[in-house]
Amino acid sequence: MGLRAVLLVQAVLAVAALSSASNGADWLARQGAGAFGGAAGTVLWLVLLCSLRRWLIPRSAPVRGAAVLGLGAGVALLAWWPLWLAGLATDGDGLRVPGIALVGAGLAALLWAWLELRARIWQPATASARLAELQSRIRPHFLFNALNTAVALVRVDPARAEAVLEDLAELFRVALAEAGTSVSLAEEVALSRRYLAIEQVRFGDRLRVSWAIDARVEAARLPPLVLQPLVENAVRHGIEPAVGGGRIRIEAVAQRGQAVLSVHNTVGDEASAPGNGMALRNVRERLRLLHDVGGECDTWRDDKGFHARITVPL
Structure with a gap:
């Protein structure tokens, strides 16, 4: 620009x-x-x-x-x-x-x-971006796994099954929200916690999650559901294929007038093949539509694992 x-x-x-x-x-x-x-x-x-x-x-x-x-x-x-x-x-x-x-x-x-x-x-570009948004936000395989998890819990732990369905309903509520809206970083974090609560039921001790969220960045504005796809990628490609599971760390800090939101996950020898990158492209597109050049999404891999970072103005 x-x-x-x-x-x-x-x-x-x-x-x-x-x-x-x-x-x-x-x-x-x-x-x-x-x-x-x-x-x-x-x-x-x-x-x-x-x-x-x-x-x-x-x-x-x-x-x-x-x-x-x-x-x-x-x-x-x-x-x-x-x-x-x-x-x-x-x-x-x-x-x-x-x-x-x-x-x-x-x-x-x-x-x-x-x-x-x-x-x-x-503005009209948000309409076409909306289609890709809905395709990549909550993937069919996650919906299938979440429903199977709830069904398996209905008889042995009805309360937990209800919690899984409530978390899933909240994810869909946000996914079907009006296009072009924005949410706070705090809301994105809360939604990703719900997503990970569902996955925690599936993976148990194999999924180890830690959080470090700076309160100063909680008001930063984001397109809805940009953190959850990054966390889902971490689960799908880092935790799910690894026999011993792995760790996911989510951080949010303030740096030079910007909010920096990061997702780090370990990658074992059994890590799955990389996907087609549709979710990452979708995240980048929606960040650009909301913040223009002020919103960025970077990914990289090193010997510690895979890393994704979102940067938006404070």
Whole structure:
């Protein structure tokens, strides 16, 4: 997104320089002087806008618009100042302080309109993402195993069978929630605890789980059911095929203004073959739809096992 914004501003500045240049050499000189200020100003404007996003979102449209235009004007003046000191920007260019501020506000308005349009265009994508979402959230093999577990417990331990069915019902309630909604990290953790409670009945002592959740990140927003598929992958590929079972550790910490949610699982010699990655692709897609470049999902394997990490803004 940042690169496209910089290119958009550079294109506008190039056209503006072309309209006022007397010849090709004059246009190159004007564009060369404006390229640095335009790129630096655009990046600074985007950084400031992202930093103020939490403050801007609940504000009214006029307040957001005034803030966007004010930031654009201020950033343009700040970006042009080094060029003026270096003698690359002169009064002869007609770019006095009011003119520079006006250009900055205009470019900010153009960028803001583009970002708003981009957000609207992406909304229909949630409909198609919804189909993949439902396919990968609660897999048929898990449903089959959970129901078999409940049936086996009905006669010997009715209370436990009821608990399994209640946990399963909660998983389906979230899976069928309205598309495009978000949940807190605390809710995601609670749901994954329910999922692991079902699997604990199946695997018993073979499944060993530990948690380390920092209370500071519990309010972070996530698409529903992004943690559970990662935990399910850990069970399916790390615990289920291993004769002696294994360990799963789920952590959530705050790092540099971001919430980092990690799932670590051991992988034995009997580990199953890797799947097609549909669940991971689905998680990445929904994180991108909610947080754009601010949401990430990384996976890797080392001698300690398999690791998955979700990063979202706080």
